[in-house]
Amino acid sequence: MNFVRRLSTKTTASLDASKLKLNLTSSPKALPPADKLVFGKTFSNHMLIVDWTAEAGWGIPEIKPYGPFSMDPSSCVLHYAFECFEGQKAFRDASGNIRLFRPEKNMERLNKSADRICLPTFDIEQGVKLIEEFVKVEKDFVPQEKGYSLYLRPSIIGTQNSLGVSPPNSARLFVIASPVGPYYATGFKAVRLEATDSAVRAWPGGVGNRKLGANYAPCVKPQLDAAKRGFQQNLWLFEGYLTEVGTMNLFLVFQNADGKKELTTAPLDGTILEGITRLSILELARERLDPKEWDVTERKVHINEVMERAKKGELIEMFGAGTAAVVSPVKELNYHGEAIEVPLPKGKEAGPVTETVSKWISDIQYGIDDHPFCKVIA
């Protein structure tokens, strides 16, 4: 194996959005009706592709008709999981404008993910520009309906054709887009989670804080096991502490005996994904919740604490937060067959805090609240 190549100091081309080439389809499809959309199964007319080589750097970005890649069976992405991705969304506001939610945060995180597995990084601003250009081309695929959006999937994959385990000397950045509705088939309904400690998703010194393909396939079997027992998702415990759900971060709302409330989520200790919805909720909560009534914290919460405080009536709400699922109320956390019930107001699917937070995010995404998190791009 020869790792020395990467030590070269030769100048290579940076990612440059101004070089973007458009090669548009002559037979565009139309956006299917909202009720026909299944998460991540319908795609828009085009894809954005930029190839990279260690020798030359980033090539010419191109938007071209959506279609298959030709991949050598020895391609390193198929063997060693040289792959990382993002999930972000474009929304249509009431005036028909298209808005992107904090795209620079996604590009920042994609760079961190790529760097961790020796895939090429890029200039964040150029990455955001390319995403914007792509969404402009695909703007007819951003649905009108509230709760719907155009889900964007930027990915970087290693494309070196070699079975040696080494940093890829070629890679591809690509973006595809899927018009989507609610992530859970159940819609905005409270979900039931199962706490998993028979398997471990991530650990200190591992890669659980990066959005790598490697973090996903190993999580599906425990999810499937939870699904067979009737749970929509599983919550990953680490040494008994609540971490994340795999597709979303988790928030809890406690109320102390003295009446003070706490909105809390797991800290960024390297074992959870650095969620952008998570960050946005924390930022908004610190700005908008009255500090005399509220503590907004990032701390380790043990499953025993959740059980004990639920018994005392101090656990008042729980919800998941992520790009795909947005804000998703939780009505039960099951641990070793024992249900920790989360109270829901009679006849409702979410408590008042969950509803408030959900509205904060959704109002920003759909332009009801014209907030700096969301930029009009078309």
Next chain:
Amino acid sequence: MNFVRRLSTKTTASLDASKLKLNLTSSPKALPPADKLVFGKTFSNHMLIVDWTAEAGWGIPEIKPYGPFSMDPSSCVLHYAFECFEGQKAFRDASGNIRLFRPEKNMERLNKSADRICLPTFDIEQGVKLIEEFVKVEKDFVPQEKGYSLYLRPSIIGTQNSLGVSPPNSARLFVIASPVGPYYATGFKAVRLEATDSAVRAWPGGVGNRKLGANYAPCVKPQLDAAKRGFQQNLWLFEGYLTEVGTMNLFLVFQNADGKKELTTAPLDGTILEGITRLSILELARERLDPKEWDVTERKVHINEVMERAKKGELIEMFGAGTAAVVSPVKELNYHGEAIEVPLPKGKEAGPVTETVSKWISDIQYGIDDHPFCKVIA
């Protein structure tokens, strides 16, 4: 997300080697000369492919000309690392016969890996038969030279075109073959390893014992860092204990003050790959080493023990073992900048135990020792 599909009890087709279809190339290439072979970069004329769907089960196996796959950009292998693989080798003995080294062990392990990430499993015997048929077709690509072999890479990838994180409803089993020489460019020379504790490869309850793509990409950056400091590979520590090298398992030889010797390697506690070369060495050592002089153990060895016993002169040999690298002598283990030297006999690249073990394996592989581990298939 709908996980329920997998609960169906419908009967689907099993993997069936008797259905194998041959579609051979009309323009075969010849095996390049041994000195032109770089590990995993040259491939033989054909590939073996069997597609699977959740609905129908395993399809018709086909050996066809080596060539690119057409893959949708949303294919789940490119996003969520639904991929696992094996490394195994075919050897040419002195009489020109082709031998496979314990192929049933590879198929067993591939099944365990596939099962862990919800990819389809298969009948081990049918898998072995397919590998044998493939090697028969490619037998001219098994090099003559000692130290050379035809490296086989069976893989299973998820091919479902969807961004939902769920068990793939379609997959592909494929096998490609690369004629190879020594894994390290240095040949049969002692390597220097760096012990890594800044990053952690695997964790109890994780997937470090399965041959998943997910275990490889995250290991390359620490390897690269070690390479920049002059080390061929890094050794992964877990809470200070020696685990594995990422591309090979590690063996140590200690000599106690009373003269008794120990051949030891890390136990199968879920954090190391269940190496087939590792298993074979343990089995042969337990059979062939005199138990009055030797203890053959699988136990946790702490880096502090290695340092202390090296200082006392009790660390007498160290070597890596794996399919790609076979048996690879180690002359130094560096920990936080401090070199733990492993003595080598003057003018030699390996100590007597390493040489003996290496000869055991190599004699079986090349048919000098006609041992049940190696079956003549052509």
